[in-house]
Amino acid sequence: MRVLIVEDEQDLQNILVKRLNVEHYSVDACGNGEDALDYINIATYDLIVLDIMIPGIDGLQVLQRLRADNHTTPVLLLTAKDSIDDRVTGLDLGADDYLVKPFAFDELLARIRVLMRRNTGNTSNVFEIADLVVDCNMHKVTRGGQVITLSSKEFAILEYMIRNKDVVLTRDKIEQHVWNYDYEGGSNIIDVYVRYLRKKIDSQFETKLIHTIRGTGYVLRVES
Structure with missing residues (x-):
């Protein structure tokens, strides 16, 4: 939410x-x-x-x-x-x-x-891309019908990405959105958490959804 x-x-x-x-x-x-x-x-x-x-x-x-x-x-x-x-x-x-x-x-x-x-009845908080489904109300993630367990930070990053699917998000934007005033480090923490997400979201599936934009950040999208 x-x-x-x-x-x-x-x-x-x-x-x-x-x-x-x-x-x-x-x-x-x-x-x-x-x-x-x-x-x-x-x-x-x-x-x-x-x-x-x-x-x-x-x-x-x-x-x-x-x-x-x-x-x-x-x-x-x-x-x-x-x-x-x-x-x-x-x-x-x-x-x-x-x-x-x-x-x-x-x-x-x-x-x-x-x-x-x-x-809840007026606003949809279930987002989909390919076979990935993120239910923000229930704090639940599935891919291909398989439930995926995420930490709170992993979920926050994925929610931000799927709400902005097909939009390139810089590391600074992700850091500011997820950590706000709790974190004052560099962008390496974003790379670490995206690596965690990739293992859970993409590693077992042929279609990759999390993509690196070199020198900029990340985007959640389906690439042909």
């Missing part, structure tokens, strides 16, 4: 990203409205956690633009202002839920689970 965190308080943003990664969510994060709109236009998210008080385009304006563009992704608003007006405005603009700061992470997690369950 892929989540976008839009939060300008860097410490809180870092904590949310780290904790959600532990819960096996794939997380992107940014700190202002302009970047949030860019992320949303480029990628597909299962949920957006959106702070109202962010620099530039504020959270309510971001939400208004999303709904005007017919984006139906569930939005959970965060606000430091315990104001009825803010809550009513956000809900009227199309927010699915809200949470007032400070909050317990367990409460945020519970609200995320509720919104994810509510939206």
Whole structure:
């Protein structure tokens, strides 16, 4: 499941990203409205956690633009202002839920689970390429009907690749998406994990799906 965190308080943003990664969510994060709109236009998210008080385009304006563009992704608003007006405005603009700061992470997690369950029928989180099937809801991978067991990092990399199949992903992009603020090393860690994935995904099958783009990164695709 892929989540976008839009939060300008860097410490809180870092904590949310780290904790959600532990819960096996794939997380992107940014700190202002302009970047949030860019992320949303480029990628597909299962949920957006959106702070109202962010620099530039504020959270309510971001939400208004999303709904005007017919984006139906569930939005959970965060606000430091315990104001009825803010809550009513956000809900009227199309927010699915809200949470007032400070909050317990367990409460945020519970609200995320509720919104994810509510939206399961509206958003497909099963991705296929050739005979590889990745079910992001069930955290399950099969190839040729055979169940493949992956670690959380392996699954996060594969999910990112299959959501962007046929797109060349640089090592830096993969590292930033999967590790966020937890990892500050070089790109060798990506090569190591892709090697693990190849052993599990490709080694027993004639059709190879994970391909190296020399000097750039990797792509998940079927090559003739």
